[in-house]
Amino acid sequence: MNTTPTFFLMFRRGIPLIGIALSLMVIWIYPASLGWALLAAVALAAEAVATFGTGGSYLVNRQTTIRWDGYWLQVLRPLFKSINLEDPWLRSFCAWNNRRVSSALSAKKAHKVILLLPHCIQLTKCKSHVVENLQSCFRCGKCVVENAATAALKYNWDVRISPRSRAAYAEARKSRPSLIIAIACPDRLVKGVTKLSEIPSYTIPLEMPHGMCVDTTFDFHRLSQAMITFAELRSTSKIQPLQINTGTWDI
Numbered sequence: 001m002n003t004t005p006t007f008f009l010m011f012r013r014g015i016p017l018i019g020i021a022l023s024l025m026v027i028w029i030y031p032a033s034l035g036w037a038l039l040a041a042v043a044l045a046a047e048a049v050a051t052f053g054t055g056g057s058y059l060v061n062r063q064t065t066i067r068w069d070g071y072w073l074q075v076l077r078p079l080f081k082s083i084n085l086e087d088p089w090l091r092s093f094c095a096w097n098n099r100r101v102s103s104a105l106s107a108k109k110a111h112k113v114i115l116l117l118p119h120c121i122q123l124t125k126c127k128s129h130v131v132e133n134l135q136s137c138f139r140c141g142k143c144v145v146e147n148a149a150t151a152a153l154k155y156n157w158d159v160r161i162s163p164r165s166r167a168a169y170a171e172a173r174k175s176r177p178s179l180i181i182a183i184a185c186p187d188r189l190v191k192g193v194t195k196l197s198e199i200p201s202y203t204i205p206l207e208m209p210h211g212m213c214v215d216t217t218f219d220f221h222r223l224s225q226a227m228i229t230f231a232e233l234r235s236t237s238k239i240q241p242l243q244i245n246t247g248t249w250d251i
């Protein structure tokens with residue numbers, strides 16, 4: 001599912017704009033309220049303006065912007081949860097984040113990119129130890145780990161598979177990457193983006209045909225496109241093709 005930022009933006013930008021219009025209307029109807037109504041209009045204008053920052057200006061103000069986007073996200077989340085729209089709300093936030101990160105990286109690609117993948121993309125019955133060593137994947141083609149393992153070897157991608165997203169983000173923070181590309185369920189993606197606001201994160205939500213955390217998958221083509229678009233090419237001269245695990249396993 002390729003969600004757009006429209007849903008999130010409708011509220012994030014729409015509410016302040018409506019608030020400004022209402023404040024000006026109040027001033028017009030009750031001139032005596034000029035002081036506080038003008039103050040409210042200015043504060044709301046600052047909120048609305050923050051949603052227009054793109055490119056370099058977004059990168060500079062990223063932490064503050066993400067903090068405020070996060071407030072809007074969390075304040076309205078219970079409302080959308082109550083009407084069964086929590087998932088589209090979170091996905092739309094991720095799409096909004098992606099749009100801004102894309103605009104910021106359009107001029108200069110990221111030097112150091114870390115890919116964070118969740119362990120649940122590995123087929124439940126698979127016996128390979130891909131968390132410890134991605135190249136232990138037997139490449140049976142039954143899950144998307146094969147694509148990740150092959151691309152990591154071929155293009156020297158820094159791919160990390162982790163059973164715990166919080167630990168994965170904490171580990172990634174230590175490496176000080178210039179971009180994180182994270183694949184996870186929308187809830188974990190939102191947490192990663194808002195809690196690790198000092199590092200730009202491009203997010204790809206998981207597809208969960210079997211429910212949460214079980215045999216999940218994602219659009220690998222989208223990940224490849226993101227790497228081509230945002231990441232500087234890495235040297236592949238030190239790659240050891242003999243690391244490929246050529247064993248097999250039966251389900």
Ligand code: SF4
Pocket residue numbers: 122123126127128130137138139140141142143144145146
């Ligand atoms: S061996 Fe097959 S099931 Fe196991 S991780 Fe690799 S591709 Fe997935």
